[in-house]
Amino acid sequence: MLKVVNLKKEFKTNKSIFKILDNIDLEVKKGEFISIMGPSGAGKTTLLNILSTVDKPTCGKVYYNNKNIQEMNNKQISKFRRENIGFIFQDYNLLDSMTVEDNIALPLVISKEKQDKVRAEVLRLSKFFGIEGHLSKYPYELSGGQKQRAAAARALITEPKIIFADEPTGALDSKASSELLNCLKEMNEKFNVTVIMVTHDAFSASYSKKVIFMKDGKLNARIDSSGNRKEFFNNIMNLLTSMGGEVNELS
Numbered sequence: 001m002l003k004v005v006n007l008k009k010e011f012k013t014n015k016s017i018f019k020i021l022d023n024i025d026l027e028v029k030k031g032e033f034i035s036i037m038g039p040s041g042a043g044k045t046t047l048l049n050i051l052s053t054v055d056k057p058t059c060g061k062v063y064y065n066n067k068n069i070q071e072m073n074n075k076q077i078s079k080f081r082r083e084n085i086g087f088i089f090q091d092y093n094l095l096d097s098m099t100v101e102d103n104i105a106l107p108l109v110i111s112k113e114k115q116d117k118v119r120a121e122v123l124r125l126s127k128f129f130g131i132e133g134h135l136s137k138y139p140y141e142l143s144g145g146q147k148q149r150a151a152a153a154r155a156l157i158t159e160p161k162i163i164f165a166d167e168p169t170g171a172l173d174s175k176a177s178s179e180l181l182n183c184l185k186e187m188n189e190k191f192n193v194t195v196i197m198v199t200h201d202a203f204s205a206s207y208s209k210k211v212i213f214m215k216d217g218k219l220n221a222r223i224d225s226s227g228n229r230k231e232f233f234n235n236i237m238n239l240l241t242s243m244g245g246e247v248n249e250l251s
């Protein structure tokens with residue numbers, strides 16, 4: 001579904017060039033739920049932004065279903081993004097001047113869907129995320145967890161094939177985190193939506209099916225879940241502990 005080949009990203013300042021991503025190869029299959037972990041500054045968000053077409057690599061290629069993203073113009077990329085990708089951010093990105101219902105509906109309103117369909121979709125997703133009782137409220141009247149579930153409903157309303165989440169539980173307590181992660185997991189399992197999530201938190205990562213670790217702009221290691229979340233959590237913790245030392249090369 002998504003493939004990056006020999007990806008490099010550099011940032012130039014007046015004096016020097018900073019290598020942020022170095023020779024990254026990665027393949028993501030449909031229906032995967034991948035967490036990207038690694039120390040601060042490792043390049044996780046930069047990689048996520050390139051995978052989600054928000055940023056461009058310095059060199060290397062990004063393919064979606066064998067289509068080279070770099071060969072698309074800005075208009076085509078915007079359309080592609082609208083039709084295929086959903087985003088969830090740490091700080092929710094909800095508009096405070098709109099009700100929760102209007103926030104969730106926004107992507108469909110922008111693409112000029114019929115009002116009946118919009119309403120039905122908002123109801124379906126708000127039920128899925130357990131916030132149907134809050135639709136007429138404004139974001140500032142919701143808890144952090146409710147806000148993030150509203151943001152997730154908005155990300156899903158266009159039925160994207162892939163969701164990118166950057167520290168989606170970063171501002172949530174453990175109960176709200178679990179609720180959101182259970183929804184993401186269910187969405188991935190029930191609707192086969194591919195999820196790629198950046199997180200620094202092993203508990204959040206344990207909900208995914210695969211964790212890749214980055215260090216100094218490189219993919220450093222990868223572990224897969226056997227399906228047992230506690231066991232996966234322990235494996236992630238063990239690997240994080242050993243990250244300071246030698247870690248097996250990504251195969």
Ligand SMILES: Nc1ncnc2c1ncn2[C@@H]1O[C@H](COP(=O)(O)OP(=O)(O)OP(=O)(O)O)[C@@H](O)[C@H]1O
Nearest residue numbers: 011018020038039040041042043044045046047200
């Ligand atoms: N626009 C930019 N210009 C210059 N340097 C940048 C830019 N964006 C990111 N960087 C640098 O690239 C490196 C990687 O940043 P990135 O945000 O991808 O790391 P991260 O692994 O997501 O870190 P964190 O966990 O702290 O969010 C950092 O050293 C950062 O300062």
